[in-house]
Amino acid sequence: xxxxxxxxxxxxxxxxxxxxxxxxxxxxxxxxxxxxxxxxxxxxxxxxxxxxxxxxxxxxxxxxxxxxxxxxxxxxxxxxxxxxxxxxxxxxxxxxxxxxxxxxxxxxxxxxxxxxxxxxxxxxx
Numbered sequence: 104x105x106x107x108x109x110x111x112x113x114x115x116x117x118x119x120x121x122x123x124x125x126x127x128x129x130x131x132x133x134x135x136x137x138x139x140x141x142x143x144x145x146x147x148x149x150x151x152x153x154x155x156x157x158x159x160x161x162x163x164x165x166x167x168x169x170x171x172x173x174x175x176x177x178x179x180x181x182x183x184x185x186x187x188x189x190x191x192x193x194x195x196x197x198x199x200x201x202x203x204x205x206x207x208x209x210x211x212x213x214x215x216x217x218x219x220x221x222x223x224x225x226x227x228x
Contacts, residue, residue, distance in 0.1 A: 118219035121192040125199060127181040130209035135181060137169045147202035152194060160195055163188050
């Protein structure tokens with residue numbers, strides 16, 4: 104009986120989506136719209152995981168929030184929350200962490216926090 108309960112709990116507690124709080128900066132200090140931000144993410148997925156898998160990953164991800172901040176030195180910092188299927192969370196995280204050059208310009212993604220709960224993620228924003 105206890106074994107069946109443990110198996111049930113394993114299946115029922117498994118989250119279906121993960122949320123990533125990410126930061127994006129580029130060396131050129133260019134302004135990036137939300138649409139262009141999504142294109143940069145899609146480019147990262149395709150470059151790291153190839154056209155087939157990267158394209159499938161790109162279709163499964165949603166940008167829930169997008170905001171930017173301009174520092175005194177002119178550096179633009181973009182913060183976003185992404186929703187991705189749990190089964191793809193490692194692939195998306197690795198692609199963003201490894202991506203460093205977009206259209207010949209140095210850029211950087213930092214994963215600030217990852218969570219299976221949007222409420223838990225909101226504590227870190």
